[in-house]
Amino acid sequence: MIVLGIETSCDETAVGIVEDRLTLRSNVIASQIELHAPYGGVVPEVAARAHLEQLLPTIDHALVEAGVRLSDVDAIAVTHGPGLIGALLVGVSAAKGLALAHDLPLLGVNHLRAHVEVAQLEHGELEPPLAALVVSGGHTSIVAMDADGRFRQLGGTIDDAAGEAFDKIARFIGLGYPGGPEIDRLARDGDPTAFRFPRAMAGSGDYDVSLSGLKTAVIRELRRLEAAGIEPDLADVAASFQEAIVDVQVDKTLAAARDQALETLVMAGGVAANSRLREAMGDACERAGVRLLIPSIPLCTDNGAMVAASGANLLAAGTTASLDLAVDPSLPLAG
Numbered sequence: 001m002i003v004l005g006i007e008t009s010c011d012e013t014a015v016g017i018v019e020d021r022l023t024l025r026s027n028v029i030a031s032q033i034e035l036h037a038p039y040g041g042v043v044p045e046v047a048a049r050a051h052l053e054q055l056l057p058t059i060d061h062a063l064v065e066a067g068v069r070l071s072d073v074d075a076i077a078v079t080h081g082p083g084l085i086g087a088l089l090v091g092v093s094a095a096k097g098l099a100l101a102h103d104l105p106l107l108g109v110n111h112l113r114a115h116v117e118v119a120q121l122e123h124g125e126l127e128p129p130l131a132a133l134v135v136s137g138g139h140t141s142i143v144a145m146d147a148d149g150r151f152r153q154l155g156g157t158i159d160d161a162a163g164e165a166f167d168k169i170a171r172f173i174g175l176g177y178p179g180g181p182e183i184d185r186l187a188r189d190g191d192p193t194a195f196r197f198p199r200a201m202a203g204s205g206d207y208d209v210s211l212s213g214l215k216t217a218v219i220r221e222l223r224r225l226e227a228a229g230i231e232p233d234l235a236d237v238a239a240s241f242q243e244a245i246v247d248v249q250v251d252k253t254l255a256a257a258r259d260q261a262l263e264t265l266v267m268a269g270g271v272a273a274n275s276r277l278r279e280a281m282g283d284a285c286e287r288a289g290v291r292l293l294i295p296s297i298p299l300c301t302d303n304g305a306m307v308a309a310s311g312a313n314l315l316a317a318g319t320t321a322s323l324d325l326a327v328d329p330s331l332p333l334a335g
Contacts, residue, residue, distance in 0.1 A: 002068060002233040003075045003315060004098075004191035005308030006055070008091030008138070009083025009111045011035075011042045013054040015062035016156040016304030019072075023064035024121045025184045027298065030054040036176045041167060048086035055094050062304065066195040070102055075108035075142075075320075078310020079114065081331030082138070088327040108321035111302075112139060112333040113151065117313060118306035122266055123293045130263040131290075133253045134333065136164030137178075140249070142207050142256050143334055145266075153334035155207025162245055162271045165211040169218055169241055172254050183238045184274050190239030195221060197244040199251075207256040209248050214241070232274035246280050254284050265293045273300040 001021070005013040011146045013030040030146075032050045036042050036149055038234060078095035081088060101105040130156070135141075141156040161169075163180055171181025175186065197217050200210040213260040218241050225232050247297055257265055285292040299305060314320070 001074050001108070001312065001315065002057070002072055003061070003077050003308045003312040004073045005077040005109070005304045005311050006059070006270050006306045007079050007111070007114075007302055007304045008051045008077045008087045009081075010087060010302060011047045011050075012302040013051050014302060014304035014307075015055075015058045015060050016306070016308040017062055017066040017068065018121065018170040018305060018308035018312050019314060021309065022120055022125065024305050025068065026062045027303055028058050028062040028065060030058045033178065036058045040171045040177050042084070042151045044084045044086055047084060048090055051087055051090040055090060055286050059094075070098070073102070073104060075105040075311060077307050077314070079111045080325055081308050082111055083329060085327060085329045088329065090291035090307045090324060091163070096227050100323060105315060105320040106323060106325060107314045108325045109307045109310045109314070110331055110333060114139070114306040114310035116145070116266050118299045118303070119268065119293045119295050119312040121299065121305060121309055122295055125281040126266070126293075127260055127264070129240055130266060131257040131260065132265035132266040132268060132280075133249065133272075134269045135162050135249060135267070137161060137167065137271075138186065139178075139211060139269065140190075140211075141314065141333060142198055142253050144256075144260055144262060151334040154260065155209070155252060156213065157209050157211060159212035160215060161201050162249065164212060164268075165198035165215050165236060165245065166206055168215055170292055172219055172299075173222070173245050180271060180274060183242055186235050186278065187276065189238070189240040190233065190235030192239040192243035194233065194236035197221075197240055199244055199248050202248065202251065205250050209252055211245065211248075214244050224266055242274070244273070249277060250280050250284050253281070254290070257290055258288065263289070265268070265294065266293045268295060268300065270301045273297045
């Protein structure tokens with residue numbers, strides 16, 4: 001069973017091909033970083049136009065890399081939400097065209113679920129119940145996957161997503177775009193205890209997090225130092241800021257896993273590529289006796305392989321979509 005997955009929810013034009021649910025055949029990404037870098041963030045209209053230009057060549061590249069033809073493909077999977085509406089429409093329209101032209105089943109994939117299920121390509125079939133931390137530029141959610149495969153929201157950000165906070169602070173201190181990898185790189189030379197930035201909602205008794213106040217605290221401290229004529233070590237700023245984000249994500253996620261008696265944790269999404277978060281979560285899970293599954297870095301960021309893997313699960317369950325599949329920019333993971 002070969003599934004071709006199309007991902008165009010934001011600023012990566014990506015196509016992946018998966019065989020028999022667990023075997024990755026190809027994973028091709030056409031990046032738009034250079035297009036959006038001058039703006040310091042994703043411009044939706046620019047993203048949608050770039051998807052239009054890049055999608056068909058990316059599909060061709062993925063087929064060649066996988067060593068298959070479209071006639072070998074058994075189904076077309078596509079992200080239909082959440083994401084940018086214009087970007088989603090490009091991918092869904094292309095998927096419908098391929099499905100109709102080649103008489104193939106169409107599979108509508110939830111972008112967030114796909115981030116979790118891509119772990120099966122490297123760690124084998126996921127065995128719920130389990131916990132998952134989905135942490136990216138637009139999402140920070142702590143969820144439970146129950147035995148029936150459905151997701152339950154346990155907690156998440158009440159304001160900024162972790163990736164959004166990384167990007168905003170990176171931009172404020174003059175780093176490049178995307179900000180997450182730049183903060184990660186700079187922080188490796190810094191002291192994470194140099195600044196004691198707030199860990200909001202650390203003792204709230206729930207699994208929710210807040211990052212807006214942290215971002216504001218960093219900006220206020222830098223402005224205070226500037227007014228006093230003090231030039232801060234930006235590596236220390238980056239390390240201290242990153243540590244504050246990591247502390248909250250780790251503590252809240254492990255508390256949720258412990259309280260829900262979940263012995264497996266999947267960490268997924270673009271921010272799951274952050275080296276300090278991977279290290280800290282690994283240490284915390286080892287101490288807690290929780291099995292941690294983290295995709296390799298290329299499978300953390302938006303990619304087509306995750307859509308193909310999630311779509312293959314839908315196909316195996318007999319869950320297909322009709323050609324009137326709609327995009328949903330706010331499609332939830334739980335519920």
